Every structure is written in structure tokens, then in C-alpha cells.
Amino acid sequence: MKNPTETPVWQHGADLLVAQLETLGVNHVFGIPGAKIDKVFDSLLDSRIQIIPVRHEANAAFMAAAVGRLTGRAGVALVTSGPGCSNLVTGMATATTEGDPVVALGGAVKRADSAKLVHQSMDTVAMFRPVTKFAVEVTEGCALTEVVSNAFRHAEQGRGGGAFISLPQDIVDNPVSGLPILPKHPVLLGAAPDSAIETVAGYIGRAKNPVLLLGLMASQCENSAAIRRLLTKSHIPVTSTYQAAGAVGQEHFPYFAGRIGLFNNQAGDRLLRQADLIITIGYSPVEYEPAMWNSGGATLVHIDVQPAEIDNSYLPDTELVGDISATLDKLTARISSPLTLSSESAAILEDRHKQRHLLSVQGQKLSQFALHPLRIVRAMQDIINSDVTLTVDMGSFHIWIARYLYSFRARQIMISNGQQTMGVALPWAIGAWLVDPSRKVVSVSGDGGFLQSSMELETAVRLKANILHIIWVDQAYNMVAMQEEKKYQRVSGVNFGAVDFKLYASAFGAAGFAVESAELLEPTLRKAMDTQGPALVAIPVDYADNPLLMGQLHLDQIL
Incomplete structure (x- = not known):
């Protein structure tokens, strides 16, 4: 350009689009090209952004969602017109429901x-x-940068979610003038009003059985740290949805009643039923519907970045809307002394801790083959240390893992309970590994869910991603099966055939393992875990005890 004050003219709209993505700090773009969008892919070759070709568009959104959840900055999916976009819908619906910032082009x-x-x-x-x-x-090339900038702001602000931009072919192919818009600092919220915080502090001071219910936003690192400070000072019992896994630190485990979701029969559910004060933190009703846990007898407080989504069973008495960590710190400062647990709350927490100890001590003795879910969870607990990220698909195994596998690092576990989308675990794992290649990532699915996104095993091999994928094999959609059996005393449409997953992995160039006896579970998992690069291990599972998940399951019924 001759005059630096002149607005530059770009040969293609795609070139300006890519420059805007670079300006916004995008590192990876996940997608599949096509004639209507291929100029953007061509322009990306001249940028520092890495193109990650995927094998299905929905998986592009899942990978981008993992980037969004773990970094707070929107991941990017790029697809072509028609079916390229329609294939993306499930991934974007999942991202929005789960609060994961994603921008789809x-x-x-x-x-x-x-x-x-x-x-x-x-x-x-x-x-x-x-x-x-x-x-x-x-609709106009000169609006490209404005639209992209606004899409990122919408995706990232407040509770995250999906943003979609339609790019007509002539917009990206034709010349355009403009400058990339420099990113602004994130919009910072302040704490909730002092008067409202004072009101909630009064509730806590008068409560006999208060309970904290943590949701997805509670597992953001800064919010988790504030929750830990609150627990240190207050000793308030706490439970969480599946999406808040890792928000509570190990030092606060004596107050933690475990995770709740799907079926109303956990220690956390019992705490909530006898509570006189329930404080939700970063919670959305999509994570676990309020009718399942809120009897209406407790004072209800909502702490989040946005006002409550009103439900007949979710009508907060007080809402603290603003920056969650700042609000919690102000609330913590107003607590004068730790709570003395009621005998009811103490008994629930003590029983929960006994069950955890029982699983730790006795779980390895479940020696039948195919393997009991608790035996697999117990073995997985040994390999999921604080440096490992875990992504969990949807199925019966997801309930066993959510209830009985513990994590004490914020956002260490990615788990779905919004759309309950099958097939998310492997693409999530690829996205998570790209965010931090120094961490091993373990992903888990059933054999049904795995084959909905297993084509991305090739993507993992191509990237040399250090991922271990664990498949719980039972040749059925068993989470559906157990609910059908309960409702109709028979099952329909849930059974399918066997796959040699060890051979399947090898066909993609990944390391394949199969557990062939109970005593080989732990050594096979360790060997697979020690493999550098993509690996897969298939574990036969016996779900005969699944019906217990829907009742008042106590582990001494099994162990």
C-alpha cells in the first residue's frame, strides 16, 4: 500500500478473514473444505494458523469446543456449504448447551x-x-471483520456457546477493503452488589443445613479457586453436576458429597433434600433439571455471570449476578466462622466417604469377566493423575465414571450432560491435546459411541496426538437398554454386532490393545497408557448391575 493511512485492499475477502482470525489469536482451524469455502482454506496456508482437516464436520465443532472449554477462547470450525453446514449442527448445539465457546464459519x-x-x-x-x-x-465484504469480531464476543462472553457465520462464496472470493479489528480486552464483570451479598451472608449465618450446588461455570479455574477459599472458611457441604468435575479440591473432600445428575439417588441429592439453604454457583438447569433436586423447601440463591433461567422448580430468592470469583470472595469475607455440620449432613458425608474407601480397597477384587464397571473405574483412577486430561462420552459408563471417579483439578474432566451427545470423547480429546501437547489425554466411550466418531482416529494418528482411547465393550446401546427395560420390561433397537477394536486401531496406524481376562486389566491399561501417540484399548464390560444405578445404590450391595 502507498499510503499507510489508506484502507488496504485485499485480493480476496478470505485473506482479510484469515487476517482477522490471526489478530484474534486463533491457533487452529478444524474443518473440511469445499468449493464454496476453499479460498479460505487457501488463504490459511499463508498464515500461522494450523489447519486440522477432520473426517466429519460435527467432529470439527467438538474439537473446537474442547479448545473453547479449556482456554476460554473460542475454537474455530470451518466447513463448506449445504451438508457441510448441516453436519455441523449437532456439534454446535452441543457446544452451546455445554457452555463451550465455538465460532463456526x-x-x-x-x-x-x-x-x-x-x-x-x-x-x-x-x-x-x-x-x-x-x-x-x-452480506458485504466491508462487514467481514465486524461480523467475525462480534461472533467471538458472543461466543466467549458470559456463559460460552456457539456462534455461526455464513460466508457467501463471492464475499470470500472477491476483493475487499478493510483492516482487521484489534481484539479488545475481555469485558470484565464486577462482583454482585454488596447489599445482595450481605443478604446471602445473612442466609448462611442462619442456616442449619446449607448446601452448595456447583455447575459448569464453577469449574473455571478462577471460580474453582474462589470456591476452595469459600470452603476453607465456611465448611459448607458441597455437591456438583457432572460438568463441574474437578471444581472441589482434595483438601475439601470431607465436605464433598460427590456429583449428581440423571437419576435422583446420590448423596448430593440427599443433602439437597434436607437443605434449608441451597446456593447454586455457575449452574444452569440444562445440567440437571431442578425438579430432580429442588423440593422447594429451601431458600434458593443463584450465583452466576447471568440471571437465572426461570423454571417452576428454579425460582431463586436472591440472585448474585456478576463475576463469580469476585462475588464469592466478597461473600467469603463476610463469613465469620465455619459451619457446624448437622447430624443429618454429617451422616450423609461420612457414608459417602466410606463408599469411596470401599471402592478403593475392594474394587480390584471384582474378578468376573466381562468386567464389572466399578473394577474398570477403579483401574482408571490409578492412571488418571492430576497431569492427565479425561474426556468422557455418553453411555452407561459415563454414569459410573461421573459418580465414582474423582478429580481435583478444574476442567480436568470434560463430560457432557446437556445434549448428552454420543461420539464427543475422541474429538474432544484431540482438541484438548492440541491445547496442551505436554499432557496425556485419556478419552472414554462405549463401543456404540466410539463408532460415531471413530474416523477421527486417523486425525489423531496424523497429528501424532498422545491420546489413549478406552472403549467399554458390550455390543449394545446399554444406557438406553436399561431405561427401556425399566419402562417396558424389554428392549428395542439397542443391540449391534462385534468389532475387533484392536485390529481396527491397527488399521488406522494406532496402537491397539484388548483386555482378555480380569487379571490383565491393570497391566494392559498401564501398557496402553505408556504408549506414545494414539492408542486404543478395548475392555469387555458386564452391565448386569446397571439397574442399581436407577435405585438407591450403595456400594456394599456390590463390593
């Missing part, structure tokens, strides 16, 4: 063709609007 036909019945013409903005926080089409 979808190709579209030329603007002149948008009202015609032409190849891959589709109203993708209307399709994405219900499952994202922000969905627009760029």
Missing part, C-alpha cells in the same frame, strides 16, 4: 444465487439460530 452460495434452487443452497443462518448464541450471514 460456513460456506454459502453466491449472494446472487441465494434465492435460487441451486447446488447446496440452504438457509443455514435460520438452521443455526436456535442452537447458537449468534448466527448471521456476511
